[in-house]
Each structure stands twice: as structure tokens, then as C-alpha cells.
Amino acid sequence: MTAELVLQIVLTVAAGLIGVGLFGALSQQSIVMVMMGLELVLNGVLLAGGAAWYFIAPELPDAQMLVVVALVVMAVEMAMGFAVTVAIYRARQVDMVDMATDLRG
């Protein structure tokens, strides 16, 4: 099997993760579920980054750095997401995005 084919298969899987994640992030009503959708998108980025490193440029650390950054972004997203959820819930007992539409600019 050629390396390119394997890479394409893996990237397709990553695209699948991104697609499912997008669907979740856009369709879910609950803030926590929206975050799970975003996590799934980033999961796809992790996979794509790893594949890119292995097949395209293993001599450079850049793809690895991309994966690290994606991990950090996930952690930040989770932390801030939870903090915002707690704050908004504390303020008005709301845990669904639809109930917070008045926050629109």
C-alpha cells in the first residue's frame, strides 16, 4: 500500500471527525454538548496533524507542535467553557444556548 493512500484514508477519517463535530456543535442546545462537538473537531485536527507529521514531514517538528497546540486549545476551551457555563447558570439558571440568545450583540 502506498504511503499516500494510507495518508488519504487517515485524513478522510479526520474529515469525518470534523464533520460530525461540526454537526454537533451547531445542532446541540446544551452548552456542554456544544463543547463536546468542538472537542470532536479538534480531535480530527489531532489525527490530521499526527498523520501529516508521519507521512509528510517527519524531519520537522512543526506537525508535532500543531498537535500540542490543538491539545492546549482543547484544554483552554474546556476550562473557559465550563467557567462560562457555571457563571451563566449561576446568574440565571440557564444551561442552553437558546435561552441565552439575548446575549447576542
Add this chain to the structure above:
Amino acid sequence: MPEAETAAAAWGVLPAALLVTGVALGLGWLVAAVDRVVLSGGGGAAVLEPVRSSVRLLTEQRRTTLAPDRLLWRSGIAAVPVLAVLSMAVVPIGGRTLWSSSADLVWFNAMEALLWAAVWLVGWGPNAIHALTGGYRFLAQGLAYELPLMFSLITVGVGAGSLRTADILSAQAGLWFVVSMPVAFVVFLASAAAFAFWGPFGAPTGADIAGGVTSELSGVDRLLVEAGRVIFLGATAAMAVALFLGGGSGPWLPGPVWQLLKTVAVVVALVWAGRRLPVLRPDRVVEVAWTVLIPVTLVQALVVAVLLLSGFYAV
């Protein structure tokens, strides 16, 4: 850097895996037996009690509860011993690890983090208040101990200049790491006890909540969870020997014997000290972990880093 030979490469994957599992079971038995001896106040006959309990639990009926989350419950139960044995994969046995990579220490830590999720599942699954309370306690405790544990592992990695267990062993040829990293050693053992929710950190299975996460388990389910706990504790003792006490190094006797002796000594000391204390309530312990242990382990890492730069370690 020469590729350290792994047990899998030396003896074949299957025999090596069987060996590691066997050693894991032996360590688990050792911990359980010492624990039983200390608990029953002496009496050498107590060393057979873990075997007796295991046989009894094997013949016992499994039970269930009202509206449980059976899938998650059972997966959590099965995961506990599996993770414990997997964490043994990077513990050197006779100078060789089953599996070796450039991130052995992180692997060990990851298994403990996964245990975290597994124990929470064991508490969540049965849909009972005592079990769930135990699960939450473990989550809070684990969160507080994850960072100090990580920092103490990192300290070892800094000292050895590698995350590979084999390199850490060879880095201690001159001086055992416990000498220059006493804080990391103590924190490692304490966090390990916290992760095995045992002894003073046994609040998740405390008597005050009727056994907590284990309160709804019977038969083989209970056996798996209890076995996972003691294997984890045994694996940690063996890992502590490898990381801080020079592994198999020592005069006169062959390496594996030294390693075994040291492991037994660590287990006995750990169990003896742990059983002299009452359960430390999570709300108190957690604050100490966040506000004392994390800075202290960071300072320990700093000290080791400075020592490393000043050429203290022969790396």
C-alpha cells in the same frame, strides 16, 4: 542512545506479557497479604486470606441494582484491573520492561488517569447514592493528586534526562534518586496510594459510605476491582523502586533479588505506615494537595534542574 532491550523483544511478546501479568498478580497478592497481616494484627496465616477471598468471590453471585447503567458499570469494573496490569508494562522486571518507548513515565501516568475514569464509572454505574458519592470523592481526590504526581514523575525524568524507565535505571548507577529527590519520592508514594484509593486516601471506599464505589459490588465484579487496587499499589511500589531506589542495583546479590527485596520493603513500609492513619477526609486533603504539594514538588523539580546543570548527575 542504544535501544534498550524490552522483555517482549527478548522473550517474545506472549511469554513476556504472561510474565508481566504473573508478576502483577504476585505483587497484588503481596500487597493484599501484607495489608491483611497488618489489619488483623499479626499472624502469618493471614497471607493466605487474599487467596481465600478470591476463591470465595469467584463462587459468589453477581448482583445488580435498580436501573443501573450496566454498560458503563461493567466496563469500569473490567477496566480497573486491566489498567493496573497495563501500568506494569513499563515497570522493569529483572532490568527489562515489557514495553519501552520514549515516554514510559507518561504511560504510567496515563494509566493512572484512565483508572480515574474507570473508578468513576464503577461509582456511577449502579445508580446508588453511596457508590456515586464514592465516585465523586475519587474524582476530587484524583484531580488534586494528578499534578503533584506528574511533577514528581517529571522530576525523575529531568534527573535522568529521559522518560524511559531503562535510562532512569542506568542513571542511578552512581547515586539513587531518592537521595536528591526525597520530596518527589514521598509525593509519588502518597499520590499512588491516593490513586489506589487505599489507606489514608481510602475515602472513595470509606466505611462512612458503606464501602463507596465498591458498596454495590459482589462476586467477580468485586474481585476485579479489589485486584485492580492492590495491583496498582504493588505496581507503584515496584515503580518507586525503579525510579527512586536504583532498581536492581546493590552489592553481592543479583539484580532481580535486590529488586524484589526493595519492592517488598516498600510495600511493607507503605502498608504499615498507611494503616497507622485514619482516612484523611477529602475536603482537607485536597486543599493541601493544591496549595502545598504542587509548590513543593515544583521546587523539588527546580532543585533537581539546578543540580543537573551543575553536573551533579552523571548524564
Add this chain to the structure above:
Amino acid sequence: MLTDLSGWTIAAVVVLGVLSVAGGIAVFVVDSMARATFALLASFLAVAGVLLAFDLVYLAVVTALMMTIEMAIMAVFMIMFMMNPAGLMPMTMVHNARGSALTGAVAFVVLVVGIWTVDWPIGRTERPEDSTRQLGEAIMGSHMLVMLMIGIGLFATILAGTVLATARGRYDRFGADLAAKRPDDPIPGGLPR
């Protein structure tokens, strides 16, 4: 160029890939919030397995480690804030499902078309002996700036998250004139104060 992955490894990668997508779909299908969280964890662990096959041991293990911790915490929040944590009562809580599905599908199709039409520059250079060392040296050398930014970002996150999530400030704890010797906390904690 032929890949240097063995047939078994490729099979494992494909199986893990399918598992990760299946886990991702399960997140939005199952009723139980606890199960959704752990389906997401399964997806992460499958991706970590693929990374392991790609020789990225450190990143794989760190992914498993971080995501497990995240999901364990996530589970608590799911149970706190979500309806139906145990999935005992089937219900759906979605809005604009059709549009979202369309967006997701379009994104997927566009990506797939790109993936299968681009001529990928497969690397022909030597692999580093140790990917972990490569990453470490990059972090401490050529890519240090990235790491510095990450550090600052994480620190800011810690502060901002704490400020947002706590309702009690120092005036609640030490009194209006900050005169109290001991903070008035619902749980005293373990330190002598």
C-alpha cells in the same frame, strides 16, 4: 512510495479510525449524558491509538492522559447541567438539526474532495530516531515562542476561569473591611488559618 507501516498496523489504524468516528457519532446519538461523555473519550483514545501507530508515542500517551482527565471532569459537568444524565428518559435537545447536518456533511465532502485530489508531498527524508526528543528540542529551541505563548495563555485561562466560576470574592470571605482573620468558607479545608 510504499509505506513502511506493516499490514497489521494499517489494519489497526483503519479499525481505530472507524472506531473514533463511531464514538464521535455516538456522542450525539446516545441518550445518556454519561455515555455521551465516555463515547467521546473512546473517540479520543482511538485517535491516541492511531498516533501510537505513527510513532508519536509521547503525543499519543499525552492525548490519552489529558483527554481522560478532561472527560472525567466533563462527566461531572454533564451531570450537573444537563437534563437526563443517565439517559433514562429518551429525549432530544437539538435545534436546527437539518441545517447543522448539512453544514457538517458539506464540510466533510469538501475536505474529502480536497484530500483525494491533492498530490500529497510524501516525505522522503529520514525519520528522527526519537519523536519525543524531536518535540522536546523544538519546544525548548526553535519553537520556544509557541510554548511561551501557550504558557501565558494557560495562565490567563486559569485566572479567568476561576474568576468566572466563583461567586465568592475576598469580601465574602474576609468581611467588608477584610478584617476577618479566618476566611468564612463553607468548607474550612485542611490548612491551619
Add this chain to the structure above:
Amino acid sequence: MDLSRRLRAWALARPRVLIVDAPGTVERRWAVEAELDRRGWPLAMSPADTDVLLVLGTPGPQLALAIDVLWSQVAQPRHRVDLRATTDLHHRLEETLHALGAATPKEHVDGALPARAGAGHSPEGTDDSTHEGMEHSRHEGMDHSGHEGMDRAGMAGMDHSGHEGMDHSRQEGMDHTAMGGGGHAGHHMHHGGEVAGLPMAETAPDRDGLALDVLRVSIGPVLPGWPTGLLLRADLQGDVLTGAGLSWVDATDDGSSPPADVHPQRAALDQLASLLLVAGWPTAARDARCARDGLASTGQSELATARRRAARVARRVRRSRALAWTVRGAGHLPSERGSAGDGDVLDRVRRWCDVALGADGHVPASPASLDEVAAVLEGTELGTARLIVASVALDRSAANTEPEEARA
């Protein structure tokens, strides 16, 4: 096969025992615990952890009901012993071993519950569908044959959590309270409704300014280190108790069983033993039990040994910094009571230690009333609440404030 039977007998030679002591059987419980300690039979933590259920004395109707529920949750192989007197204790325990080791599950029930004895299914039977299980519990209460009861109930359900549990016929409410615990099944369902016969949890303001789920739980009347017969009904948010109320089951027979005139030193050691058990210090609890049992002996030298033991354990507990650190500040009882029961858990522990030391001038604290203790439980965590309850001598004669007629 002979070998497997012998293996089985060997495996069950040290069964885990759950003791349920009916009111007025304190001395009997001490005798039984002494014998169990001597034999090295561990005490069970929960029904799931139990091989032998040992019922002392004659439980009242409500307690008997709770014991039946408990029994239905004990996994096979199991054995139930109703011990009316301790004279033939040794013999009865030997019999228990024989019965446990012997055989097919149906022989394990000690005649007390013939209706439950028939179900000797294989363990695979436990995989009944959840749904079926729920329906049973919903409509038919707990009167199933043993095995099915176990499938279904475990000790989960309890109380069918929620507001509704209380309004049920009390009979049923009790059914599910044997060991405490409650379904967390449906947190946070804003729309109410029921699942598996469990009403969904509702929300209420909590300590941290968040309105999160409230569960209605009943804890007791049988738990390790817990006064048998005590029932704690409370709202639970996470593991924080709000709205706690304490009551004795079968409280109507108070006048008939006057508090037994027990040895104060032994009573103090017993209190210490159960407190240390709850505090998660099994070695110290074992030593306290051992000293307590020794003080019953008549021989002069044994008595002296027991006194030394009591002094040793009391001093050890008194001096323990770890215990002081972990229990300090919990459960401040108002001091205007004037009795020796005031102060926090640590003060009371130290007072028990003084009494256990046999020092002069230390009288055991007068029992605290249930309402007083319940007031302190407000806003504490489950574990702290257990420590507080274990640290006070409770007034057994206090009448149950709840009307009992409904049940009778």
C-alpha cells in the same frame, strides 16, 4: 465433587458478617463481635459485601422489614442467623460455616424466609432486563423470591428518591431504605416524571449559589458503625445534606426496653470502635473492640491486660494528629446544653477516650436528642454527618416525632 466442595468450604471458612442488633442487645453484640474477631471473620460493609447476616434479638416490625430488604440484596451463597441468645454462639457459628460451605443455594436460608429460598439460579440470571426489574419493584414491592429480589433491587432504589417516596404508603418507603442510598437516576429533569419507578430529581438552591439537583434519601437503619435502627432522612445535593431529620424505627416500644445498665468504660470503647470504623481507622477500631471485650473477663490478670489495652488505644486515639486534623471542627453541638456532649467531634472523641481510660471524674456524656444532632447535620457532607452521628451517644428513648399509626 468432593474437591470442589472442600475448596468451597475452605473459601467460605471466614465469611463476612453483617450484624443487625435489635434494641437492647448491646451486650450480646459485644459478645458476638468478640467471637468474630477471635475467629478472624471480617465485618461486612454493605449487603453486597455480606456472606452471613446475623440478627440479634427480636427486631421490631419496621426493622424486621428493613432486614428483609437487606437480606434480599445479599448475594448467594449466603446464610442468615437469627440469634436470640449468645449461649450457643459457638455452635451456631459452626453451623453457619457448615451451611455456607455445604451447598446449593437453596439450603442457605435458615428457615427464616422460606419463600425466598427457592430461587437458586445461576449467576447468569442476574442479567434480567432492567426494565423487567423495575416493574417488579414498582408494582410488587419487595416480596419476591430471593434471587429476583436481588436482581432488581440491589440496594439502589431505596426510598424511590424524591418527594414522592415520602408520600407513598410508608410501608413501601421503608422497603427501600434498608441501607441508605437512593437513585440518582434522573437528575435535573425539569419536567418531572418518573423513570424506573423513581421520580426524577428536582432542583433547589444550594450552598454554592447554583441550583442543582436534590435527592431525597434515607440512610439507615443498618450501616457499619451506625446505631442500628436510626434512620436519617435528608435532601442530598451532591454529597451535602440539607433538611436532615433523624428518627428511630420502631420507636413506639421505647418504654418497654429501658437502657441497659452497661459498663461505662466498655460503652465508651464501643462508641470509639464504631467512630474509628467510620473514620476509616480499622486497626484502631479493632484494638478498641479488643479492649472492650477484654474488660468483660473475670480473671484478674486478663482484666489488667484489658485495662492496659484500653489505655493504650485511648492514648493512641487521643494523641493522633491525623485524626485531629481530619475531624476537627465538624459537628459543633451548642454548648449551652451544659452536658459533656458539646464541642466538636474531636472534643467528643477525646472525652470518650477519657472515659475509656477509666479516669475518675469523667462521666459519660448524657445522650443527645435526635433533633439536636439533626440540626448539626444540616449542610454537612455525608461523611462528616456520619462522623457526627458516630461521635454522640444518642438518646434511644426519644420518641419518634413522626406518626407511627400509619404503619402499625
